[in-house]
Amino acid sequence: MAETPTLKFITLEGGEGTGKSTLQRALAKRLESEGFEVVTTREPGGTPLAEAVRQLALHPPAGGNWSPMSEALLMNAARRDHLENLIRPALAEGKWVICDRFADSTRVYQSVKGGVSPNVLKSMEASVLGETVPGLTLILDAPLETTASRRTSRNGPDDVFEKRAADFHHAVRQGFISLSQSEPDRCRLIDASRSEQDVFEAAWAVLAATYSLGEMAG
Numbered sequence: 356m357a358e359t360p361t362l363k364f365i366t367l368e369g370g371e372g373t374g375k376s377t378l379q380r381a382l383a384k385r386l387e388s389e390g391f392e393v394v395t396t397r398e399p400g401g402t403p404l405a406e407a408v409r410q411l412a413l414h415p416p417a418g419g420n421w422s423p424m425s426e427a428l429l430m431n432a433a434r435r436d437h438l439e440n441l442i443r444p445a446l447a448e449g450k451w452v453i454c455d456r457f458a459d460s461t462r463v464y465q466s467v468k469g470g471v472s473p474n475v476l477k478s479m480e481a482s483v484l485g486e487t488v489p490g491l492t493l494i495l496d497a498p499l500e501t502t503a504s505r506r507t508s509r510n511g512p513d514d515v516f517e518k519r520a521a522d523f524h525h526a527v528r529q530g531f532i533s534l535s536q537s538e539p540d541r542c543r544l545i546d547a548s549r550s551e552q553d554v555f556e557a558a559w560a561v562l563a564a565t566y567s568l569g570e571m572a573g
């Protein structure tokens with residue numbers, strides 16, 4: 356069995372509309388009810404500078420179009436600020452951090468469909484993250500047909516990623532599935548086609564087992 360991770364740093368990954376934000380709230384609530392302090396955050400974003408980068412990346416001005424490499428650089432620039440100014444300080448204070456998307460989103464979204472080479476992304480990632488690697492990554496997986504209605508906001512597709520064609524989203528789904536297979540100790544695939552409660556219970560069971568909760572001091 357894998358060792359208990361040192362960092363109480365959990366990331367939630369998966370395609371759009373798989374229920375990451377809902378799960379994030381439920382996990383935070385449950386951890387808080389156990390007496391832990393929890394910081395919930397998201398990527399791209401989480402700090403004022405990173406939120407500004409989010410706006411640039413997801414809504415390029417004047418209908419512009421970032422290349423996959425530019426997107427990867429933007430995501431990593433935002434991530435570095437987020438790590439330095441929010442994630443690492445919170446972990447150093449003994450808080451749990453639950454982040455809605457993190458480095459695995461770059462690995463997948465910026466590499467699929469002729470994007471950046473995975474080796475280049477990995478080396479960028481290693482420099483940006485240093486030792487701040489998530490202890491547990493829950494990858495929410497559901498068929499595109501299930502997430503279609505949740506993938507677009509009420510007024511139709513909003514950001515550049517939501518506007519991409521179905522084959523892009525299929526490739527993203529496959530990318531996350533492959534990732535869960537290549538790093539089975541850190542990444543766990545959760546069937547997100549079930550009810551919110553079932554998804555939460557499955558995720559909580561993994562989290563509690565991974566961190567030996569119950570044996571761990573607050």
Ligand code: TMP
Pocket residue numbers: 371397398399413426430455456457458459460461462464465516517
């Ligand atoms: P969301 O967090 O509201 O799902 O939107 C963020 C979008 O940004 C989503 O479509 C995935 C994309 N994204 C990347 O392409 N690379 C990244 O590294 C991150 C964090 C997000």
